[in-house]
Amino acid sequence: MDGWLADTAFLVNAGPAEVLGRLEEASGPAGRLAAAVYRASVHLHGDAAAGVRRGMLALDAARYGDQELSARINAVPVEGEPPARWGVEWASGAMVDHRFRHAITGHTGGVTAVATAVVDGRPVAVTGGKDQTVRVWDLTTGRPIGEPLTAHTDLVWAVATAVVAGQPVAVTGGNHQTVQVWDLTTGRPVGEPLTGHTDWVFGVATAVVVGRPVAVTASEDETVRVWDLTTGRPVGEPLTGHTRDVCEVATAVLDGRPIAVTASWDRTVRVWDLTTGRPVGEPLTGHTSMVNTVATAVVDGRPVAVTGSNGETVRVWDLTTGRSVGEPAIGRTNAVTAVATTVVNGGPVAVAVADSYGETVRVFDLTTGRPIGEPLTGHTGRVNAVATTVLDDRPIAITAGSDRTLRIWDLAVDQPVREPLTGHTSRVNAVATAVLDGRPVAVTASHDETVRVWDLTTGQTIGKPLAGHTSRVNAVATAVLDARPVAVTGSYAATVLVWDLATGQTVGEPLTGHTREVSAVATTMVAGRPVAVTASHDKTVRVWDLATGQPIGEPFTGHIDRVNAVATTVLNGLPVAVTGGDETVRVWDLTTGQPIGEPFTGHIDRVNAVATTVLNGLPVAVSGGDETVRVWDLTTGQPIGEPFTGHIDRVNAVATTVLNGLPVAVSGGDETVRVWDLTTSLQIGLELVFPAPVQTVAYTPDGWLVAGFGREVALLADR
Structure with a gap:
């Protein structure tokens, strides 16, 4: 391996102009891999502080499937910064490409x-x-x-x-x-x-x-x-x-x-x-x-x-x-x-945007009409245009996207430097965790109409994708039904499906009743029975008996616009649901179906995410929307402290847990994940920067953080 590429401190601490000027010197599989890792997100980390670059390079090394390189990068000292708090256990690489x-x-x-x-x-x-x-x-x-x-x-x-x-x-x-x-x-x-x-x-x-x-x-x-x-x-x-x-x-x-x-x-x-x-x-x-x-x-x-x-x-x-x-x-x-067209290895090819969501590019041999290699992936929005030229005597494609970027691809490179973990073929919208056969797993829902189960220890998917939805899957939660772990998923087609995670088969008939897409799902127990609570763009919240598949009571109405988020907890001994939508957060008694108190107001744009926890002995809700995260006392309905600020775009996801004895909230949005100390309202450490917008976050009982960004999934551990 090239000596300078083996020096991970150089990759982290040197200026991007110095590193980029030497990437073409990379030779051999290890050198090419390190170069690919650096290029993967240089448009984001190139102008960032070295501490942020360290985290992104560690993530991208894991996305390329090299955990050892990821760990070495994560261990690089950065002047003026503490050691990296989060390590990447593994990450999928559906959006990275050696070309x-x-x-x-x-x-x-x-x-x-x-x-x-x-x-x-x-x-x-x-x-x-x-x-x-x-x-x-x-x-x-x-x-x-x-x-x-x-x-x-x-x-x-x-x-x-x-x-x-x-x-x-x-x-x-x-x-x-x-x-x-x-x-x-x-x-x-x-x-x-x-x-x-x-x-x-x-x-x-x-x-x-x-x-x-x-x-x-x-x-x-x-x-x-x-x-x-x-x-x-x-x-x-x-x-x-x-x-x-x-x-x-x-x-x-x-x-x-x-x-x-x-x-x-x-x-x-x-x-x-x-x-x-x-x-x-x-x-x-x-x-x-x-x-x-x-x-x-x-x-x-x-x-x-x-x-x-x-x-x-x-x-x-x-x-x-x-x-x-x-x-x-x-x-x-x-x-x-x-x-667009060009010549690669002496043969004419076409480079075409040909994908269900317009986010990938395919190369076709014009002599045979067959595709060449895997699609070029990486854009996080629709690809609008393609051009070709020659750079450094090599044929390249330039793709232009709705994600505001141009990407340059070397069309002559045909051998991958390493096979990364793959999974979803479109955006990951939601994630939940469970235990299956004694193993911790994550269950993810995607725009590609499938649900996937991931072994959190290895990063491998378990079994085949769960296919049954006819449209994008927006939401997922897990529960235990008849002593078996199940997932409950909601889709754009307004249906809810229940899956036996051991067999990968659906349980019973689809739960129908919503008239627009199901945007969020949570599970809990009501009167000793497992239930699912679903939120929809039809402005309602519904409760379902998971054992019978039947709705419980009438839909909850009160939100004046689509409902984007739902979580459950116990308030004064009663099971309740906390929902977010329009610009409000609302609390519902799951026993009676009645709202509790007045809506919580303060967000200036739609609420996309809610989670619940206990703070100083009090049940609280944490909500994300606009560009802020807010904490609410569920007993009084009053906000606790000032909103958490730092995100520069809408907050898509919120989760809560306890780290080192501290109650914390984790928020995901723009292209960052931020960890907040709920007792002080302060951010803990540097934000975690991702190469695509973060749509969903969840915690495992062991304190691991699962994040879905773009089409990919990553597992991070607090060191």
Whole structure:
């Protein structure tokens, strides 16, 4: 292993510029692994304090499956900071990828478009975003070049690049019906905006026609327009023929003539001769749904178009014959929204966004139509655009996401440095803990419609995913029914299922009654019988007898908006439920179904999470919402102390436990987990920073902390 990479103190304490400048020196599996670990979240820890970086690197080493490296990183001394309090026992690695090189951040809204160019001899990416700006990035360093380009007055949907009069330019379009040309050397607009479209501009491409650089633009107004980039004037009449929005355009050369290929929501692909402005042949038909994206390439010496549709397919078209080539390449379970092409290891490939939630990218061999390797994963929001280029003589893909990041991928790397633990394929929404066959387990619920059981000792999943929900699973709680551990889960489809954790089978029929998604579940005992308490976006709370599967009493009503959270406890000898929703916290007598006291008010936005505990002998509730955590005396209904502040975005999850004899609350939100001393209202130690938003937290009876972030699960132990 490279000596400098073996020095974990260097990784933790050295400046990111110094470390990043040496990552390409990594050789051998151990060196490549350490480099991958450092790159995984450098966009987050690069500018952070060394203590925060230490925690993130330890987490990412565990995500890559190297517990020994994680422990060594966690043990690195940091000047001015105490030893790391939390160690990572294990973490899943569903969102890490050995091909990942770097993430670039700076846009304040989702990144919607990306193209590449060369400026002053440096490879750059040009991006457009929902923040109404166009930005230029040095792909070697990941740093911005100059200030953001501001002229657009609405979000930017499309970016392309060209060379005009020897100068690199970008051409951008968006919601404002105009097209803007930018000098990439100076960062200034070139001339006046190009006007003529009467609706949003969704796509831009560039070409050379009769020796002059042109831009080709596609619009929701159902037209395609061609612009002379030297004069800023339209070339000929608009190209018409599509009967719905034209979403994207690409250019190529066919029989020595420049052409444009356009994709439309009318389910067709059209080819246009840019010299004459006339269509070439008949529309290309075969997609059964809206065509969202198009790119061009050369396969076996013939020009082809690659298109993606809402019908879950990627199709390849021979532009000479107008016929499809081979069978459609299938996406996952939803729209193909972006595609680009390049050459990897001498063969033509397509890089396409083809995933049920648009968060992963797949690479297809254009010769065979088959996928190559595993999907590229890591974005925590929808991927909106893909571009390809060459960096350091290696083919790379650049993906732009709604998570406000650009990610750079080395397409030539095909061997993983280590196999991480995998699990859910989409966001983890909820977690609960239980004991199964004497082993501590976590039960997680996900957007991928499954429930999974994890052995907390090994980090391995137990059995197959529990599949029965027909929509995303939002909530989970555990209980004991007839001396067997069970999980109770609630879904977007408004149903509640009970699972025997030993067999993985459902118990009884689904519990139905809610009319909108079930957002939270808790369990307790009422009159000696195990019950589940469910909260829903239908503004109600329901109680279910787990032995019979029947509802108990009428739904609890009182919340004026969706109910997001529920917990249970005992108050004055009575079993009660504590619920959070709208902007209030409410307490309910589970025996009578009646509210107890007035709603607790103070949060200024919806309450997303509640938990209960005992503080100084009094039953209390801890709630999270807006950007604060609040503590409430359940006996009086009054707040205890000031709100806990520190989160910079909404708090999604709250849990309570006792650590070293102290009652504590743990809150998860933004991309951090924070631990609070309930007796002093002070944060304990540094916040734990995660590479994706934290959706759920739970404690085990042994004091381990289980966190769900993005698609992943991690187990942390208080040292």
